[in-house]
Amino acid sequence: MTRTDEELVARATAGDLDSFNQLVSRWERPIYALAYRTLGREEDARDVVQEAFLRAFRGLKGFKGEAKFSSWLYRITLNLCRDWIRRERRAPIVQVPEGTDPIDLADTQAAPTESVEELVSRRELSSAVAKAMAELPEEQRTAILLKEYHGLTFQEIADTLHCPLSTVKTRLYQGLSVLRRRLERRQAEEASLRRATWESS
Amino acid sequence: MCDDRERLLGYLYNECDDEERRGVERHLETCETCQEELRGLRATRQDLLAWDVPEHGSVWKPFVPAKMAPRWRDIPAWAMAAAASLMFVVGAAGGVVTHAMFEGTGASAGQVASNAASTAQPATPRVAPAELSAMEQRMLRDMRAELASLQQQSARATLPPTQLVGMRPQEVTDQINTSEQRQFDSIFTMNNYLVKMKNSTDARIDALSQKVDALNNLLNTLLTQQQGGR
Numbered sequence: 303m304t305r306t307d308e309e310l311v312a313r314a315t316a317g318d319l320d321s322f323n324q325l326v327s328r329w330e331r332p333i334y335a336l337a338y339r340t341l342g343r344e345e346d347a348r349d350v351v352q353e354a355f356l357r358a359f360r361g362l363k364g365f366k367g368e369a370k371f372s373s374w375l376y377r378i379t380l381n382l383c384r385d386w387i388r389r390e391r392r393a394p395i396v397q398v399p400e401g402t403d404p405i406d407l408a409d410t411q412a413a414p415t416e417s418v419e420e421l422v423s424r425r426e427l428s429s430a431v432a433k434a435m436a437e438l439p440e441e442q443r444t445a446i447l448l449k450e451y452h453g454l455t456f457q458e459i460a461d462t463l464h465c466p467l468s469t470v471k472t473r474l475y476q477g478l479s480v481l482r483r484r485l486e487r488r489q490a491e492e493a494s495l496r497r498a499t500w501e502s503s
Numbered sequence: 504m505c506d507d508r509e510r511l512l513g514y515l516y517n518e519c520d521d522e523e524r525r526g527v528e529r530h531l532e533t534c535e536t537c538q539e540e541l542r543g544l545r546a547t548r549q550d551l552l553a554w555d556v557p558e559h560g561s562v563w564k565p566f567v568p569a570k571m572a573p574r575w576r577d578i579p580a581w582a583m584a585a586a587a588s589l590m591f592v593v594g595a596a597g598g599v600v601t602h603a604m605f606e607g608t609g610a611s612a613g614q615v616a617s618n619a620a621s622t623a624q625p626a627t628p629r630v631a632p633a634e635l636s637a638m639e640q641r642m643l644r645d646m647r648a649e650l651a652s653l654q655q656q657s658a659r660a661t662l663p664p665t666q667l668v669g670m671r672p673q674e675v676t677d678q679i680n681t682s683e684q685r686q687f688d689s690i691f692t693m694n695n696y697l698v699k700m701k702n703s704t705d706a707r708i709d710a711l712s713q714k715v716d717a718l719n720n721l722l723n724t725l726l727t728q729q730q731g732g733r
Contacts, residue, residue, distance in 0.1 A: 326563045330561060344559065351562045352562050481547050481551070
């Protein structure tokens with residue numbers, strides 16, 4: 303029988319440790335993904351995930367259920383990420399590989415219908431997106447992370463970030479617009495480079 | 504509409520009602536700027552999907568509940584009091600037995616007789632081990648019977664948890680108070696019994712001691728008569 307988050311929270315609050323373990327199993331991947339995309343480093347993301355669940359466990363009794371458990375957990379994670387960045391006194395660093403090594407790709411499992419060129423292209427795009435996201439202001443980046451990668455509604459994002467609905471939409475729109483310009487510029491540069499390479503050969 | 508980015512965003516993410524959706528679609532039919540804007544935003548969203556998160560092992564170490572040691576609070580107070588009293592009485596009885604058996608010089612009957620000629624002091628009364636063992640056994644039997652009786656009383660006094668469901672708070676409080684009173688009465692009764700047992704034990708020991716004294720005096724008299732007849 304699959305219990306809802308609210309049921310598991312109630313049981314965990316009553317002392318059922320296994321219910322809390324189930325909550326962690328359910329939310330560890332999304333929380334890690336959020337922390338990783340915010341901080342840009344795997345080790346930092348792991349530390350934040352550990353701390354986020356510890357704080358959630360300690361704060362369970364104070365969780366009143368006014369918001370969704372996931373929203374509450376996201377908020378804890380984002381606050382930890384913000385504190386982490388401030389403490390480390392650096393902007394989030396994105397792990398962008400210098401170049402794509404074809405030998406390294408040999409170990410990468412491509413999709414069945416994906417060619418090497420497509421795989422290279424996908425990895426380069428992934429790096430480009432990571433870089434572009436890292437350059438966004440924190441509020442816009444957070445809104446896009448929660449919307450695009452965690453599927454929260456506008457209202458859920460507003461509840462998580464404790465800001466008005468219109469503010470969420472404004473941040474989303476501005477962030478997407480900036481990303482659009484940067485990614486289009488990158489694609490234009492790549493297209494120009496390919497053309498130059500083809501012409502020279 | 505061209506300036507209403509919020510409506511366009513709601514349409515992009517399908518978070519608008521039917522009326523809003525129809526309004527945006529009507530506008531898009533005639534506005535190339537918004538069509539281009541929408542195309543660009545959709546392409547950007549598609550690009551965002553390429554951003555992968557590396558695979559990772561589980562970070563969290565699941566909680567494992569610690570093994571629970573027996574909680575003393577789960578043992579009824581009357582049982583603890585009875586066990587403590589039993590230990591006290593058995594220990595006291597054992598002490599009395601040991602004291603009675605081994606006090607004094609521990610001399611044999613012959614030595615007692617020869618000493619009796621030189622001294623008027625009677626030998627320390629001794630109680631036969633077999634008789635004291637029988638007394639201990641009787642005490643333990645009586646105490647076990649009393650404990651069994653108290654357990655039955657307690658079992659009758661206990662209210663099954665299911666019966667507590669549906670009771671009003673005051674009724675639950677009254678039940679708890681009644682149960683506690685019964686437990687206190689049981690402990691008080693047990694305590695009185697133990698005092699009575701101790702007094703009874705003391706009386707028996709006194710009676711035995713007097714018998715021993717009488718026997719010793721008789722022995723002394725016989726020995727004196729024998730020595731006087733020589």
